[in-house]
Amino acid sequence: xxxxxxxxxxxxxxxxxxxxxxxxxxxxxxxxxxxxxxxxxxxxxxxxxxxxxxxxxxxxxxxxxxxxxxxxxxxxxxxxxxxxxxxxxxxxxxxxxxxxxxxxxxxxxxxxxxxxxxxxxxxxxxxxxxxxxxxxxxxxxxxxxxxxxxxxxxxxxxxxxxxxxxxxxxxxxxxxxxxxxxxxxxxxxxxxxxxxxxxxxxxxxxxxxxxxxxxxxxxxxxxxxxxxxxxxxxxxxxxxxxxxxxxxxxxxxxxxxxxxxxxxxxxxxx
Amino acid sequence: xxxxxxxxxxxxxxxxxxxxxxxxxxxxxxxxxxxxxxxxxxxxxxxxxxxxxxxxxxxxxxxxxxxxxxxxxxxxxxxxxxxxxxxxxxxxxxxxxxxxxxxxxxxxxxxxxxxxxxxxxxxxxxxxxxxxxxxxxxxxxxxxxxxxxxxxxxxxxxxxxxxxxxxxxxxxxxxxxxxxxxxxxxxxxxxxxxxxxxxxxxxxxxxxxxxxxxxxxxxxxxxxxxxxxxxxxxxxxxxxxxxxxxxxxxxxxxxxxxxxxxxxxxxxxxxxxxxxxxxxxxxxxxxxxxxxxxxxxxxxxxxxxxxxxxxxxxxxxxxxxxxxxxxxxxxxxxxxxxxxxxxxxxxxxxxxxxxxxxxx
Numbered sequence: 001x002x003x004x005x006x007x008x009x010x011x012x013x014x015x016x017x018x019x020x021x022x023x024x025x026x027x028x029x030x031x032x033x034x035x036x037x038x039x040x041x042x043x044x045x046x047x048x049x050x051x052x053x054x055x056x057x058x059x060x061x062x063x064x065x066x067x068x069x070x071x072x073x074x075x076x077x078x079x080x081x082x083x084x085x086x087x088x089x090x091x092x093x094x095x096x097x098x099x100x101x102x103x104x105x106x107x108x109x110x111x112x113x114x115x116x117x118x119x120x121x122x123x124x125x126x127x128x129x130x131x132x133x134x135x136x137x138x139x140x141x142x143x144x145x146x147x148x149x150x151x152x153x154x155x156x157x158x159x160x161x162x163x164x165x166x167x168x169x170x171x172x173x174x175x176x177x178x179x180x181x182x183x184x185x186x187x188x189x190x191x192x193x194x195x196x197x198x199x200x201x202x203x204x205x206x207x208x209x210x211x212x213x214x215x216x217x218x219x220x221x222x223x224x225x226x227x228x229x230x231x232x233x234x235x236x237x238x239x240x241x242x243x244x245x246x247x248x249x250x251x252x253x254x255x256x257x258x259x260x261x262x263x264x265x266x267x268x269x270x
Numbered sequence: 271x272x273x274x275x276x277x278x279x280x281x282x283x284x285x286x287x288x289x290x291x292x293x294x295x296x297x298x299x300x301x302x303x304x305x306x307x308x309x310x311x312x313x314x315x316x317x318x319x320x321x322x323x324x325x326x327x328x329x330x331x332x333x334x335x336x337x338x339x340x341x342x343x344x345x346x347x348x349x350x351x352x353x354x355x356x357x358x359x360x361x362x363x364x365x366x367x368x369x370x371x372x373x374x375x376x377x378x379x380x381x382x383x384x385x386x387x388x389x390x391x392x393x394x395x396x397x398x399x400x401x402x403x404x405x406x407x408x409x410x411x412x413x414x415x416x417x418x419x420x421x422x423x424x425x426x427x428x429x430x431x432x433x434x435x436x437x438x439x440x441x442x443x444x445x446x447x448x449x450x451x452x453x454x455x456x457x458x459x460x461x462x463x464x465x466x467x468x469x470x471x472x473x474x475x476x477x478x479x480x481x482x483x484x485x486x487x488x489x490x491x492x493x494x495x496x497x498x499x500x501x502x503x504x505x506x507x508x509x510x511x512x513x514x515x516x517x518x519x520x521x522x523x524x525x526x527x528x529x530x531x532x533x534x535x536x537x538x539x540x541x542x543x544x545x546x547x548x549x550x551x552x553x554x555x556x557x558x559x560x561x562x563x564x565x566x567x568x569x570x571x572x573x574x575x576x577x578x579x580x581x582x583x584x585x586x587x588x589x590x591x592x593x594x595x596x597x598x599x600x601x602x603x604x605x606x607x608x609x610x611x612x613x614x615x616x617x618x619x620x621x622x623x624x625x626x627x628x629x630x
Contacts, residue, residue, distance in 0.1 A: 095283070166322040167355035169342040171420070172372040186359070 029239035037235050052240035059226075059237070069219040069245075072134060073202040076141035077195060083142065084149035089179055091150065092157045093165075103150070110147045114207050125212055132214035140208055145198045152197070156190030157183060189259040196256060200249050220245045272332050272424045272456045273298040274319060280327035281314055288314045289480045292328070296458060296473070301450055303471035303488075304460040305504060311480040312460035313352070316426045319458065321345045332424065348417035349426040352433060354409045356401040362388075362412050363397040369420040387415045390449065407438040414446075418453060427459040431466065443469055464506050468492065476500045498548055498625040501618055507553045507582050510592045513622065516545040525549060525619060528590040530565055532614050537629050547628070550618030553582065553595035556610045566611035569594075571602045583608060 029037060031048040056062065091099060121140075122131070130136030160183050168178045184191070206221045213222065224241035227234040253260070274296035281289045288311045296302045304312045317323035319330060321342030330338045337345055348369070356365050363384060364371075370380045388394045391411040401409055410430060417425055430446075431439045447470045450457055459471065467474045467488060475485040476499070484496040495501035501509045514527025516534065523534040523541060527549040534541055541547075569585030569592060581596040585608055594610055602608060619628045 161353060161355065163351040163353045163355040164357065166317070166320075166342070167349065167351055167416075168368065168372075169322050170320055170345075170347060170349045171369040171416075172343045174341065174343055182357070 026239045026242050029235055030243045031240075032236060034236055052236040053244065055237050056240045056244060065218055065220050065223045068134065068217060069203060069221075072137050072141065072217075072219060073199055076138050076145060076202050077198045079138070080142045080145035080149055080198060081195070084146050085153060085184070086179075087146075088150045088153045089157060089183070092154055093162070103154075106147050106150050109143060118207075118211055121208075122211055131212060132216045132218075134217045136212055137209065137217050137219075140212065141202050141205065144205075144208075145202065148198055148201070149194055152194045153187070153190065156187040160186050192256050192259045196253060196260060199252065203249055204245070273334075274424070274456065274458070275331040275334075276315075276319070276328065277331070278328040279318065279325050279330070281311075281318060281323065281325050287480065289318075289325075289328075292480060292482065294475055294482050294485055296456065296475075298333075299454065299456055300473050301457045301459065301471045302473040302475060303467035304458060304475050304477060305464060305467050306460075306462065306477040307503065308462055309479075310477045312462075312477065313428050315477070316349065316428050316458065316460050319424075320347050320349045320426050322349075345424075346422055347424040347426065348420045348422040350413045350417045350428065350430050352429045354401075354413040354433070356409060356412055356416075358401060360400075361397065362393065362399050362401065362404070365401065365412055366397075366415045366419055368416060383419050384415075387419045390452075391415050391418075406434050407442065410434060410438075410442065414449070418449075422455070424456045424458070425453075427457065429461055430459075431461070431463070446470060464504050467504070468506075474504065476504055478503070494627065494630060495550075495618065496627055498550065498620045501550045501620070501627070505552055507593045507595055509618070510551045510553060510556075510590075511620075512549045512551070512590045512592070514547050514549050516541055516543055516547060518543050528588040530567060530587075530590075532565070532617050532619065534619070537619070541628070546622040548620040548622050548625070550620060551592065551612050552616065552618075553593040554597075555616045556592065556594045556612055557596050559611045559613060559616075561613055564611040564613055566609060568607050568609050571604055571606040571608055573604060574600075574602050576601070585610070 028044070030052055031050070032046055033049045033051065036043055036046045090096065091103060096102065125131045125136050128136075130139070165178050165182060168182050169175065173181065204221060205219070209219045209222045210225070213219065220241075224238060224245065227238040227241065276295070277293050279289045279292040280287065292311075292315075304315060306312050314323060318325050321337070321340060321344075325338065328338070329336055332345070357368070360368075366384045366388060367380050370383060375383075384397070385394060388397060391414060393408055393411045393415065396404060396408060396412075401412065404412065410433070414430070417427075431442055434442060443466065450470070459466070461467065471488050473486065474488045474491050476483040476491065478499055484491050484500045491500065492504060495504060495509075498509075498511055502511060512527045512530070514525045514530075517524055517526045519531070523537075523543065525532045525534050525547050527547075530549065532549065567587055569587040572584045572586050572591070575582040575584070576599055579599060581598065581600045583594045583596060583600070583602060585592050585594060592610075594608065616630075618630045620626060621628055
């Protein structure tokens with residue numbers, strides 16, 4: 001093995017350790033009996049238990065908030081796509097005045113640190129009666145997902161040759177049909193990657209949900225806060241909740257991994 | 271079987287006008303070449319006619335019917351794109367069958383028509399392949415097959431030979447002509463290459479910077495170029511254009527260009543002494559020209575270019591640079607002398623002020 005390759009693998013291993021270890025640690029804690037958690041030095045060999053999970057599922061209104069999270073994630077990503085895909089297509093293919101400015105403004109939404117708009121958002125939501133409603137949360141997530149969709153999909157759509165689309169117009173398809181039947185199927189790998197990104201973002205989102213929901217529209221990440229209570233941190237339950245929340249995304253990610261790598265690295269058509 | 275008429279067409283991208291009040295007519299049942307340098311507006315014109323581009327003003331008529339606002343899908347035209355525009359994840363068969371499938375032509379008929387066209391173009395055994403598995407020439411044929419299978423009355427070709435290498439281009443040219451003759455219909459063919467127009471087309475429209483310079487039957491345009499641009503561009507190699515002045519010699523008006531003299535007594539138009547004119551000489555009418563009235567002169571070779579089995583010799587004479595076309599390989603060294611000449615009746619004379627043809 002060449003020295004270069006060796007160094008590459010060593011660096012890779014170090015960075016992997018850096019990112020994987022906390023995950024491993026949380027995963028471990030979730031299965032640890034309460035007594036073992038506070039042992040020093042940490043004891044990595046223990047009898048795994050599902051107590052923490054049982055506690056999580058029983059202690060809060062797990063199913064209600066799972067439902068909230070699921071609905072908000074699926075709906076917001078779907079609605080963002082319904083709005084975002086045609087918008088992206090138009091921004092790529094049509095001669096729109098001030099196109100660059102529009103694109104930067106869309107991206108600008110993501111430049112804003114959410115804390116800077118937190119208070120105005122809260123006041124606005126309360127006065128509009130959107131506080132602690134699924135609808136309000138949905139609107140916010142659509143707003144935050146749109147820039148992702150526009151900027152990621154823009155690259156993929158630009159990779160589809162204009163002449164290919166036009167040739168199907170000449171063959172007899174309308175512009176809408178060309179978009180749905182020719183362009184979208186050609187960029188589906190990029191689309192899957194984009195959907196996963198948006199889905200993970202929405203599913204895991206914490207700050208906005210904490211701010212804009214009460215007990216009604218609350219989502220899973222916010223609910224797991226209950227284990228950080230005045231009585232002290234319930235590490236085991238907190239980590240069990242984290243594992244429960246993360247697992248659907250991990251499974252989803254593994255399922256579409258093949259498309260994800262392709263979708264992220266290069267355009268769909270070449 | 272469509273006559274195309276374009277009136278006062280305007281098209282701009284941003285603030286740049288590609289066409290500003292462009293008008294022309296394309297004869298029914300003809301093979302018309304749109305000839306012009308890159309950026310002249312050829313492709314834009316075809317796209318406007320096909321309906322994939324919307325004009326900013328003006329009207330387009332097919333057989334007298336206003337189609338300006340009719341979308342591409344309803345214009346019943348076909349187009350071969352410069353990039354071939356083949357669907358990368360669909361097989362050749364599906365690429366060719368695309369217009370028929372969209373029109374819901376019965377499966378059996380689709381199969382038959384695709385096979386027929388593919389066989390005619392010599393790609394009948396490639397139907398199960400993907401476009402990326404084909405050579406450039408084969409992809410080109412697939413694109414042509416896709417346009418022909420539709421049996422449209424109006425077919426546009428956007429520089430179909432530009433993306434092919436030299437050898438295939440040569441053979442495609444003669445083959446295309448055969449196919450087009452068999453196919454019928456009105457064919458509009460955009461190309462930057464005068465050879466395409468000369469070898470295939472019946473009519474030629476020379477455009478430059480969004481302006482129609484000249485339109486007419488190929489031979490007419492070739493023999494009587496309306497101005498210096500047409501003369502220069504619709505000629506391979508390009509026509510030599512030399513500055514000159516009208517002088518009076520022995521009582522007759524004569525054009526003197528770098529001491530090459532052409533009698534102007536047969537020009538009826540108001541030419542007077544001191545007028546500035548341009549002398550146009552085709553490179554192919556300079557080498558080994560014999561006759562009593564030939565204007566002979568000796569040029570000094572600057573460089574020799576061998577193209578295929580032909581040679582273009584650039585010579586210098588009295589401050590003028592000329593290209594000489596020699597129909598064989600004929601290598602000369604820089605500084606060598608070459609005797610050339612032209613018959614006055616072969617010379618084109620243009621007015622310098624506006625470039626218009628005075629006589630040939």
